Amino acid sequence: DQQVKQNSPSLSVQEGRISILNCDYTNSMFDYFLWYKKYPAEGPTFLISISSIKDKNEDGRFTVFLNKSAKHLSLHIVPSQPGDSAVYFCAALGGATNKLIFGTGTLLAVQP
Amino acid sequence: DGGITQSPKYLFRKEGQNVTLSCEQNLNHDAMYWYRQDPGQGLRLIYYSQIVNDFQKGDIAEGYSVSREKKESFPLTVTSAQKNPTAFYLCASSVDIFGTGELFFGEGSRLTVL
Numbered sequence: 001d002q003q004v005k006q007n008s009p010s011l012s013v014q015e016g017r018i019s020i021l022n023c024d025y026t027n028s029m030f031d032y033f034l035w036y037k038k039y040p041a042e043g044p045t046f047l048i049s050i051s052s053i054k055d056k057n058e059d060g061r062f063t064v065f066l067n068k069s070a071k072h073l074s075l076h077i078v079p080s081q082p083g084d085s086a087v088y089f090c091a092a093l094g095g096a097t098n099k100l101i102f103g104t105g106t107l108l109a110v111q112p
Numbered sequence: 113d114g115g116i117t118q119s120p121k122y123l124f125r126k127e128g129q130n131v132t133l134s135c136e137q138n139l140n141h142d143a144m145y146w147y148r149q150d151p152g153q154g155l156r157l158i159y160y161s162q163i164v165n166d167f168q169k170g171d172i173a174e175g176y177s178v179s180r181e182k183k184e185s186f187p188l189t190v191t192s193a194q195k196n197p198t199a200f201y202l203c204a205s206s207v208d209i210f211g212t213g214e215l216f217f218g219e220g221s222r223l224t225v226l
Contacts, residue, residue: 004154006154009152032212032213034213034214041121041219041220041222042219042220043116043118043202043204043217043218043219043220044155044202044217045217046214046215046216049212049213049214089154089155091213092213093210093212093213098210099157099160099170099171099210100157100210100213100215102147102154102155102156103154104152104153104154105154
């Protein structure tokens with residue numbers, strides 16, 4: 001039972017354009033949502049988060065949007081840079097187990 | 113520098129052998145975790161520990177064991193009972209158990225069973 005889903009395994013974007021990564025979840029009890037970035041052969045690093053009581057959080061080029069009614073969140077990267085090429089995991093925290101649950105990841109390739 | 117150190121980075125094992133992956137942190141974090149990453153499956157929680165001498169099973173604990181004798185150390189043993197041990201293993205820590213979800217990860221250990 002995949003509670004956090006990233007339906008796009010990969011995404012390719014031109015440098016300078018917007019990257020939009022999507023994530024869907026099934027458990028309405030999640031309290032926090034996070035995005036992690038991972039380079040090959042390295043551990044993930046925390047990127048940005050959003051509480052369930054908000055619908056938007058912005059940090060520089062990165063903005064996360066939360067649509068609770070649709071159980072959907074997205075990460076916008078503007079403008080995209082080649083160094084943004086990585087796997088992005090969305091994650092959710094809360095619910096009955098209160099554990100951090102990760103999605104399957106989306107590989108973003110930013111073309112110069 | 114504060115951080116999490118995992119060793120070894122690469123490890124090969126024959127079927128039927130146990131292997132222990134090391135994880136050390138100097139962030140003074142109480143909580144530590146082990147995740148496993150497989151292609152197309154994201155990160156799955158193996159074990160986690162809220163405090164010294166205490167640990168809990170995650171979602172895929174079968175075939176694994178852990179210990180937490182010191183705050184800074186959380187080694188993971190992959191036993192011969194683990195049916196499909198070839199994977200990328202990630203150790204993480206946080207100030208308190210799951211908190212707001214911000215975990216600090218090590219660089220990972222890739223285990224290959226021959």
